[in-house]
Amino acid sequence: MKIFRSLISILIACSVGAGSALTASAVFAAENNGSYTYDSIFETESKVGAVSAEIDGQPVETADETPFNVFDIYDAHQSYAKSHSGDKSYMYKKSEGIDVSHWQGDIDWEQVGRSGIDYVIVNAGYGKELYQKDPKFDENMRGAQSVGLDCGAYWYSYALSVEDAYKEAEVCYEVIKDYDFKYPIYFDIEDPSQKRLSTAEVSAIIEAFCSTLEAKGYYVGIYSFANFLTTRVYEETLEKYDIWVAHFKVEAPSYFKDYGMWQYTSESRIDGINGDIDRDHCYINYPYIISPDTYVFDGTESGNCDSLFPVSVNKGVACGIDVSVWQGEIDWEQVGKSGIDYAMIRAGYGNLSTQKDKYFDDNIAGAEKAGLDYGIYWYSYADSPEDAALEAEACYEVIKDHRFTYPIYFDIEDQSLADLSKKELTDIVKAFCSVLEEKGYYVGIKSYANFLNTRLDESVYAKYDVWVAHYGVSRPAFKKGYNMWQFASDAKIDGINGTVNCNYAYLNFPSVMNEAHLNGF
Structure with missing residues (x-):
């Protein structure tokens, strides 16, 4: 006896303008003794989160929590x-x-x-x-x-x-x-x-x-x-x-x-x-x-549910994708015409520069030629601060010859880290981020809402930016501030075979990098 309703599909090819985007406040703080402080106006509380992972650089889902699918559209009748x-x-x-x-x-x-x-x-x-x-x-x-x-x-x-x-x-x-x-x-x-x-x-x-x-x-x-x-x-x-x-x-x-x-x-x-x-x-x-036979009509009934169910999504100031070897060869010219504003490109994983993402150079060149802004992320397997510092150095060797208008994110979510304590994980984050911060990069942390809420000490969120992943919700369930939200994992974008992750950015990152002379600027 299940009654289906129509779910509202999120528009992926979004060209963000004054009429469609909610502009976030400038939340970048000035340099303070060689480090940078980040803040955000976006906060919420929730009882849910999601967890995902990679094995040997390949994405897998964990058994604990399953990401939501925001692109299914159900027949309401x-x-x-x-x-x-x-x-x-x-x-x-x-x-x-x-x-x-x-x-x-x-x-x-x-x-x-x-x-x-x-x-x-x-x-x-x-x-x-x-x-x-x-x-x-x-x-x-x-x-x-x-x-x-x-x-x-x-x-x-x-x-x-x-x-x-x-x-x-x-x-x-x-x-x-x-x-x-x-x-x-x-x-x-x-x-x-x-x-x-x-x-x-x-x-x-x-x-x-x-x-x-x-x-x-x-x-x-x-x-x-x-x-x-x-x-x-x-x-x-x-x-x-x-x-x-x-x-x-x-x-x-x-x-x-x-x-x-x-x-x-x-x-x-x-x-x-x-x-x-x-x-x-x-x-x-x-x-x-x-009880249709005894029902008394009052004029508020409807055959369409789209306007009834709560949907409130802040699409920020820019709409982007994140890509890696798993998207294969990308036609960046088509991506550039799709309405996407920026790309987050995987630079690699692990603690060796030889673990550079196979398509990193091609993706950087393609995004730049298409006129897209871009940043990078490094997928971590570090189980100690020492290993995290090695990962940061490996990441630096891969990215040092490029300039980035978006942050450098430390992607910490792998299932192999599940047994580490909050203190151990927090120390790992600090070790990676501090190395790249000292080299002049705008650094952030990327993970799923549940991980960010429960596995890291809140002190890191006052120091580093956050890119939170949470699918199928009108707002990610992260309790602190964030400036990027990965809201979907199965978008379809012209120029990319298969699916790709989509994101909203809430800070004018290119202006930040230029004005603060970060990330090679």
Whole structure:
């Protein structure tokens, strides 16, 4: 019973101008005792990140977190047409809701009903025993429905096996069977005990619960945090059921598959409820889909969802790509005509200058001939500060005869570094960056948001610029400042066979290099 929505495709061939770009403040700080300090206006908080790696210079994905695909465009009506009758013109509607449990205590539903809330998702219980029914479930259901609020329900899971999930579904059914629902019954899978389970185990548990209630005639969905949904559940499972995604303090959830509801805060206040309450945006017209015969139209229904779902992307001052040997031979003349402003070119990897990227010289010459600005990055395998210093020297030998209008980035993300401590990784970053900084280069750090948030000491972000990778979100989930964002890994650009990474820059780097006489200027 999955309802698909159209995802908005990000325009790759973007020519940044006054009418389309948000210009970042000049954030380059003056030289201070031979070093440079970087800052940025772009900050956010999030619960998700992504991790990627290379092996012997080849890119691979890790098993922990999977990057998102921002270029898939789903048919908003396909699944609906297959599984529902009725007019598709009414399947979308923006509604505001809350979710409640016994933790909210006694609720004055008369006040809640006057607060502008459209619906309530009520906790039915947890676990696999009937006594684990939420003690306020009946009271909350009767109270919400008495003031005209549409209701759904959720069941908090502790299931660690398929057998547990079947039992939870049967108990949930016993609790909810005497009520009518206009919103889905959600399987809430987020408990810390379940995070040690494999993707296969989690997906099987979800299937067991959801298929049991679906067979009993219920419209069923899955609830969890964005990170859990994208890293612990098979895509085939996500596609079968509607999604209620939780992600707080962001402009849009970092879940770029289909979802119908977004829990966007846990700190709201509503008349009639003491203390904080979860708030939710809903984009699917569930009351119409679930009960079309009794649905009352109010004129806010729509057959198009594009304007409903949150999309807010700051495209900065320039749009670029990053390339390496894996893109093969590039027709830079075509790339130059595609609307791309700059290129980040891999110079090499490891601690030997002989590990120079095979196409480095060709890519530099091609980008320059096409009139593109460019910078470079060096992929690291360093497991000690000493090794990082050797990598910096190797990088210098490769790049020393060129000038760069964009930074020199230290790309630290390889899975071989997973066992190193935060201090060890921070010392490695400082060792590489300080060597090249002393040689007059504008140096930065490149990695995925999760790595940057959790594996490095924050002191490095005050000293060096950041290039953050995070796909499928309206804003990367990096908690500090950044001046470049790798927002996609599978763009199609004229002149390049296959896919390529795309980036937004938020600082006028060419002006910085010229004015500060860095990177060979």
